[in-house]
Amino acid sequence: MKSVELICNGCVRPITNVPFYKCSQHNCDFVLHEWCTRLPSQIQNYHDHPEHTLVLLPKIPRDSKGVLIGVFTCSNCLLFCNGFAYGCRQCKYFVNINCGFIPEVITHETHPNHILLRFKASSPYTNICKGCWGRIKGAGFHCATCDFYLHTSCALLLPTTIRHKYDKHALSLRYYPAENHSGEYFCEICEDEFGPNLWFYHCSMCASSMHTACAPVKLQCDQLSTYFRIKSAIFGYFNVKFGERYKIEEHPHPVTFVQGIKDDEQCNFCHKELQYHMIFKCFRCKVASHFWCWRNAVVIHDA
Template structure:
């Protein structure tokens, strides 16, 4: 071991070798048994140099230390000569090394070392009891930091060339994090535009964030520091956003990431060096939020998503078991039905079965077009008629005054919308087609389905817990606001938002997607997911349509089978599962509010036609020759005849 006797210390100093802890690890493979002791956030230095008073960092490679006492110094500080000739910063005169600064008394021709504050003529910094080089001829003083600047270099894995420290403290934009910093910078002499702040240069190659964020955000795995995020890689991952601040990534800036969980964060977000993750400033459900309301102030608050397909908004609004009036029979004329309706409160002799997708049994309410999964409910007294209603749908009010989206006119309950083929209309709020009951204004041709007729003023949602979500309608210029579920614009759409956070949600995702669903393709319940699944080592493919999808958009997932599917590919209507339709590849099923299955007579065809969703095998419309797939279709099962509903001429 090399030893040095230095004039500033009474003991011998030993040369200690350092090993930089920076390794550019961009591989998707991580050692599952990695030692967590190597994942320390602030393992940046080994002490201070007694001469220049600056930290000794790992990139200095080696330093001198005393084994008998706490005394260390940089290698380049320890080897400074007591006299320098022709120093680049002060050529022509000799410079003398001393502590403090020197004052020459010409009367006695003696030089004093003065223990008071002095200023470096290079960096203009004020110093006291600090080693410097002094020129007695020019009264020039230069601290040893400036004197050794040309030797303060680092080899950093983010850049192919050696980096040189700038001569003085400065404020500039860092090429690592993209933010402005003040302090020490290192730059490349070859690439004049590249420079990084010292703090960014010392970022650990591995980072665990659970214990350093005050529970504001967390991730169970170590994050790897990566020095770029190329556009093609971001595109392959569907342009992920920072899981702390929800911001986008720059292709040239550094970030921390866990590829197997698709968890990515800006370097200063992951290290808690910015305050964007604080609850009051935090965006869109990324991290821990603190409750901003009292339950007693909202006794009837709707908490979304609903547990499963058996619960819906109308049930929440109208059922009151303490005041439920049971009737054995009601008149069907109120609902434009020609037969009386009988209350079913028991299931006898297998005459009818409740909705159960696992048993391929479908029973949909003709009013709200939601599944009937529990007793009691009303059914048409005629055995062959499939008209059924939830008990609470029989108690829908006949009109709605001052509807929030159409306050100028009263909306009237319409069991069948007039002047619409098969009663199919498009809801003005969720924009989905429906053939269920509607609340409408004939004067304005304004129609909404029964669920959208009673959208609450405020809800909560577990995708953004503890904060109230208020109903609002985005103005035309609100295009920059994107729905958290589908990532598409909120412009001119009714939805919910959190005023304190950048969180927006279309109405249909909040109210139509249950927390869990059952699907015949999976024996386990599938849960609604709002972000990528932890330890998901592969890409995300929908088990129904087999297309790859973006896991930052909502989807359903079975953690037991590791299977996933689009929210649009998990419909509750059995006959539609053979040909799913995904609007923008991430949405609610486009025919969620349509009840298929009834037969109809049309002019020009001798057989009854069944109302179904078109599939690829149906080919083209017999009238307009356009494809039938993904459209509402009338189809003859006796002969190869099918046409769009819009092309059919129905008897008056």
């Protein structure tokens, strides 16, 4: 049987054994952690947008064409998200609710002797993240006395221990090469080699390793590509909940918001591959297109 996992519509994190609320309609998968029902309605003086109050939004507003946007790029971590947001409609500035409460100062195991201060990158070509070795384009953390920088997502979103369906043991996040691990490192999921200077997950008992982006913590997200590893050490859809259905004008059936797989082949609009991308798919007539292609072509409503 296929595993079923409840994903909170607010913070887009798995529902485990904590209290939560679920829609009473049997065909609706809308669920919320109890703490997500108690979020403050506003945030004043937010780090990068202090001039306006950020308001809690269950959905990003519709655009001028009446299209339900839903998915947005967080202005802080730059990851896609379709959960709750804090936003300024006037400036079209939106952050996911997790980034809405990021502290100004943190400590991190990889740099234990100094605190790390939050900063906004002035140039995308200046600061290199020590976690994924990618360039920091949005906000991040840095040590004021050392040349040490981390993406917000690398610093705060990578769990120290995970379990993956392809490994029977827990994998731990490694910041440095694993002890007694000889030879080249290669990812057990994508089978690509990678240098031990990158953070990675490792199982000491099996001597197996995997990219942090190849080890998504949600069951519904287990397809990946090199694109996401280049973009971030975090899986590209870490903050996205799939499975919601929509009604598309000029299409007779509801379509489902899912992640594309190899069998989906090409987009009906742009004729490019759908694998790994966010797509709308009709499971009745097998029509599928990129999320942004269908969104720009027609009007979309909740199903």
